[in-house]
Amino acid sequence: MPKLKTRRAAAKRFRRSGSGKIMRRKAFKNHLLEHKSTARKNRLSQKTVVHEADAENVEMMLPYL
Template structure:
């Protein structure tokens, strides 16, 4: 059976946690940060889990993750 290709865009955006769950970055932290409060910016920093309904699609895009 041939090797499967990963979707490179997805490979840059998702990773696995130590327990094997899929992790993603939170949205709204790219630009126009001057009008967002420090508390809001702090809340959207860091990683969070991919929702279970989306996890199946992400795993299809990344067969070897």
């Protein structure tokens, strides 16, 4: 069977956690940060788990993750 290609865009966005879950970065922390509270920006800085409904698609894009 041939080797599978990794979607490079996805490889830059997702990582595997220690427990095996797929982690992602949160949105809305790129610009327009002045009016957002410090607490909100701190929450947005943390990584979060990809939703189980989307995890299957991410796995297909990253066969060797």
